Amino acid sequence: MPIIYDRKTRTFFLHSPRTTYALEVGPLESLLHLYWGPRLRGGDLRSFVYRGDRAFSPSPLPKDRSLSYDTLPWEYPVYGRSDFRPPALQVVFADGDRTPDLIYKGHRITAGKPKLKGLPATYVERPTEATTLEIDLVDPKSELKATLSFSVYTDRDVITRSVTIHNGGKSAVTLNRVLSASIDLPDADFDFLQLSGAWARERGIVRQPLREGTQSVESRRGSSSHQQNPFIALLRPGTDEAHGEVYGFSLVYSGNFLAQAEVDQFQTTRVQIGINPFDFSWRLEPGDTFQAPETVLVFSADGLNGMSQVYHELYRERLARGGWRDRERPILINNWEATYFNFNAAKLETLARQAKKAGIELLVLDDGWFGRRDDDTTSLGDWTVDLKKLPRGLDDLARRIHKIGLKFGLWFEPEMVSPDSDLYRAHPDWCLHAPGRSRTTSRSQLVLDLSRPEVCDWVVKTVGGVLASAPIDYVKWDMNRHLTEIGSAALPPDRQTETAHRYMLGLYDVLERLTKRFPRVLFESCSGGGGRFDPGMLHYMPQNWASDNSDAISRLQIQYGTSLVYPVSAITAHVSAVPNHQVGRLTPLKTRGDVATAGNLGYELDLGSLSASEQKEVRNQVAFYLHHRKLIQFGRFYRLLSPFEGNRAAWMIVSRDQKQALVWNIDVLNPANPPRHFLRLQGLDPRRDYQIVGTPNIFGGDLLHGAGLPVPQQTQDFQSTVWELKAAR
Numbered sequence: 001m002p003i004i005y006d007r008k009t010r011t012f013f014l015h016s017p018r019t020t021y022a023l024e025v026g027p028l029e030s031l032l033h034l035y036w037g038p039r040l041r042g043g044d045l046r047s048f049v050y051r052g053d054r055a056f057s058p059s060p061l062p063k064d065r066s067l068s069y070d071t072l073p074w075e076y077p078v079y080g081r082s083d084f085r086p087p088a089l090q091v092v093f094a095d096g097d098r099t100p101d102l103i104y105k106g107h108r109i110t111a112g113k114p115k116l117k118g119l120p121a122t123y124v125e126r127p128t129e130a131t132t133l134e135i136d137l138v139d140p141k142s143e144l145k146a147t148l149s150f151s152v153y154t155d156r157d158v159i160t161r162s163v164t165i166h167n168g169g170k171s172a173v174t175l176n177r178v179l180s181a182s183i184d185l186p187d188a189d190f191d192f193l194q195l196s197g198a199w200a201r202e203r204g205i206v207r208q209p210l211r212e213g214t215q216s217v218e219s220r221r222g223s224s225s226h227q228q229n230p231f232i233a234l235l236r237p238g239t240d241e242a243h244g245e246v247y248g249f250s251l252v253y254s255g256n257f258l259a260q261a262e263v264d265q266f267q268t269t270r271v272q273i274g275i276n277p278f279d280f281s282w283r284l285e286p287g288d289t290f291q292a293p294e295t296v297l298v299f300s301a302d303g304l305n306g307m308s309q310v311y312h313e314l315y316r317e318r319l320a321r322g323g324w325r326d327r328e329r330p331i332l333i334n335n336w337e338a339t340y341f342n343f344n345a346a347k348l349e350t351l352a353r354q355a356k357k358a359g360i361e362l363l364v365l366d367d368g369w370f371g372r373r374d375d376d377t378t379s380l381g382d383w384t385v386d387l388k389k390l391p392r393g394l395d396d397l398a399r400r401i402h403k404i405g406l407k408f409g410l411w412f413e414p415e416m417v418s419p420d421s422d423l424y425r426a427h428p429d430w431c432l433h434a435p436g437r438s439r440t441t442s443r444s445q446l447v448l449d450l451s452r453p454e455v456c457d458w459v460v461k462t463v464g465g466v467l468a469s470a471p472i473d474y475v476k477w478d479m480n481r482h483l484t485e486i487g488s489a490a491l492p493p494d495r496q497t498e499t500a501h502r503y504m505l506g507l508y509d510v511l512e513r514l515t516k517r518f519p520r521v522l523f524e525s526c527s528g529g530g531g532r533f534d535p536g537m538l539h540y541m542p543q544n545w546a547s548d549n550s551d552a553i554s555r556l557q558i559q560y561g562t563s564l565v566y567p568v569s570a571i572t573a574h575v576s577a578v579p580n581h582q583v584g585r586l587t588p589l590k591t592r593g594d595v596a597t598a599g600n601l602g603y604e605l606d607l608g609s610l611s612a613s614e615q616k617e618v619r620n621q622v623a624f625y626l627h628h629r630k631l632i633q634f635g636r637f638y639r640l641l642s643p644f645e646g647n648r649a650a651w652m653i654v655s656r657d658q659k660q661a662l663v664w665n666i667d668v669l670n671p672a673n674p675p676r677h678f679l680r681l682q683g684l685d686p687r688r689d690y691q692i693v694g695t696p697n698i699f700g701g702d703l704l705h706g707a708g709l710p711v712p713q714q715t716q717d718f719q720s721t722v723w724e725l726k727a728a729r
Contacts, residue, residue, distance in 0.1 A: 337604045355603070370385060456510050479527040535565075598653075
C-alpha cells in the first residue's frame with residue numbers, strides 16, 4: 001500500500017516506488033516529521049525524534065523540560081508556541097491572539113487525488129494512480145482547522161503537499177502566512193540549489209553550501225519572475241548529475257512565492273515553500289476555507305538527473321492538460337524579429353510561403369495587429385484588428401495562411417492595458433492602483449485588476465471573441481511587466497493585501513475558461529520571455545517561451561537550467577538572425593539550429609534575407625527535427641556537461657526503449673592547441689551496441705558510458721556537433 005498507518009506507533013508511512021516519507025502523531029497530539037529518503041520497509045522511527053532539555057528552548061509542559069516545540073520536527077509549525085524557527089502558519093484571531101495550537105484530530109486515506117479549488121495542480125486520470133492522506137489539525141480554542149493533504153503517486157517517486165485552512169469558529173480570522181509545505185530535516189549537510197537570473201538570462205544554476213541562518217529565494221513582483229523560480233533543491237555535498245541524494249521542492253504557483261531553508265542552532269534544517277508572506281494577508285470569515293497551492297516533492301538517490309526525470313515525466317503527463325499534452329508540437333515561425341510592428345498582410349503571406357518551402361508548419365503573428373499598435377505605447381486592451389495593416393481582417397488572413405499550408409497563431413497580452421487605449425478611457429479603475437497615487441507604467445502599460453470578476457469576464461469575452469472570429473490554431477499569451485501599486489478598487493482598505501493572490505486566482509480562472517472553450521488551440525505562455533516559466537502556467541499551457549534572448553550561446557545556460565525541473569516539451573527555442581538582437585553575437589546558423597532543436601523548434605527571422613546556402617541549412621534543420629521530433633519532445637533527457645562549469649555544454653535524449661538517442665555537444669570558445677575530448681554518455685543500454693548514424697562506427701553502450709564518444713576537434717568558436725545513435729542489435 002502506498003500509505004500505511006501504524007496504529008501502535010501512530011506513524012504514517014507514505015511509500016512511492018523508491019522513497020518513503022514518514023510522519024508521527026507525537027507528544028501533545030502534535031504532528032511530527034520522522035523521515036524522508038530511500039524507501040523503508042517500516043519500523044519504529046520514534047527514537048529518531050530528539051527529546052532532551054535544551055537551554056532557552058521553553059516547554060509547553062512545565063514538568064517535562066525534555067519536550068519543546070523548539071526542538072521537535074513539526075510537520076506544520078505555527079507561530080508563538082515555543083518554536084522560534086519560521087512558522088508555516090501565522091494567524092491573528094479577533095481577540096488579538098496570535099498563538100494557535102494545531103492538535104491532531106483525525107485522518108483519512110483515500111484512493112486518487114482530489115483537485116484543488118481554484119488552483120492548478122498535478123492530477124490523476126484513474127484513482128489507482130495515487131493515494132491521498134488528509135490529516136486534520138485543529139486549534140481547540142478557535143476551531144481553526146488546517147487539513148494537510150499528501151498524495152503519493154503509485155508509479156512515480158512523487159509526493160505532493162497542500163494545505164487548506166478552514167475557519168470553524170464564530171469570528172473572522174486573519175491569515176498572515178500560509179505556506180504549502182514545511183519539512184524539518186535532521187542535519188544541515190547540504191548544498192542549496194536555486195534557479196536565478198534576470199530578463200534575458202533566466203534560470204541560471206546557483207549552488208552553494210547550506211550555512212547557519214536562512215537561505216531563501218522569493219518573488220515580490222506579483223509573478224514567479226525572471227529573477228527567481230519557485231523551486232529549490234537540497235543536495236548532499238558531492239552530488240552530481242548521476243550520483244548522490246537530492247531533495248527537490250517545486251511550487252505549482254505563478255505569483256509571489258517564498259522558498260527557504262533555515263539551519264538552526266542545533267544544525268537541523270527547516271525547508272519551507274509557499275505563497276510569499278510579504279504583503280500578504282487573507283481575511284477568513286466563519287465557515288470559509290483558504291486553499292494554499294500545491295508543492296511537488298521529489299527525492300532522488302540518483303543525482304540531479306534522477307530528480308529531473310521524475311519532474312519531467314510528471315509535469316509532461318500529469319500537470320499539462322488538454323489535446324496538446326501528448327501531441328508533437330509544430331515548428332513555427334514568428335514574425336516579430338522579421339518585421340517588428342512594420343508588417344501588412346502581403347509581408348505575412350510572403351513569410352508564410354517562405355516558411356512552407358522550408359517545411360515550417362505554423363506562422364505566428366506577434367505584437368501589432370490590433371488597435372493603433374504601431375509601437376509599444378498604445379492600444380493594449382483594444383483587441384480589435386487594425387484594418388490599416390490587415391484590411392480584410394484576421395479571418396481572411398488566417399484562411400489565406402491555411403491555404404498556403406500553415407497553421408496560424410496570434411499574440412496577445414490580455415492582462416495589460418495601455419493608458420492610451422479605449423479600454424482605459426472607459427474603465428480607468430480597472431487597473432491595479434492605489435487611491436490618490438500616481439500609476440507606475442512599465443513598457444507604457446498598466447496591469448488589469450484580475451482580482452475583480454467583471455474584469456476577468458471581460459478578458460474571457462474579448463479574447464474568446466477574437467479566437468472565435470477566425471481559424472486560430474495557436475496563442476502566445478504574453479505578460480511584459482510586473483505588478484506595482486498592488487491594490488484593487490473592489491476591495492475594502494483592510495483587505496488590500498489579498499489583491500496579489502486574488503489576481504492569480506483570477507488569472508487561473510480566465511485560463512481555465514479559455515483553454516476549455518478552445519481545446520484545439522495550442523496555448524504558449526510568455527512573460528517577457530521566461531518571466532513566468534513555472535508549474536502553475538504549465539497546467540494551462542503545455543509550453544513556454546523560455547527567454548526573449550534567442551542567442552544560441554546564452555541559451556545554453558538558459559535551457560540547461562530550465563531542464564532541471566521542466567521537460568523539453570515545455571521549452572520553446574527559436575533560431576534568430578545574427579548579429580543577435582539581444583546580445584549582438586555572431587554564431588553559425590548550424591549552431592543556432594542545433595541549440596534550438598533541443599526544445600520546441602521555431603524561427604524568428606526574415607527567411608527571405610537568408611542566402612541560398614542558409615535557406616538550405618534551415619530546410620535541413622527542419623527535416624532533422626521533424627524526423628526526430630517525437631524523440632526530442634518526449635524522450636528521456638540527460639545533462640552531460642554544464643555550460644555553467646566550463647567551455648562546453650552537452651546533453652542527450654534517449655528513447656524509452658533505449659534503441660535511439662541524440663547527443664548534442666556545443667564548444668563555446670575554441671582554445672589554441674586543445675586536448676582531445678571524450679563525451680561520456682548516459683541512459684543507453686550497456687548490453688547493446690550502437691551505430692553512430694552516418695558513420696561505420698559501432699560502439700557498445702557500456703563503452704559509451706565508461707569511455708565516452710570521441711568529440712571532433714573544432715577550428716572556430718561556437719561550433720556544434722549532433723550525433724544520432726541507433727541500436728545495432
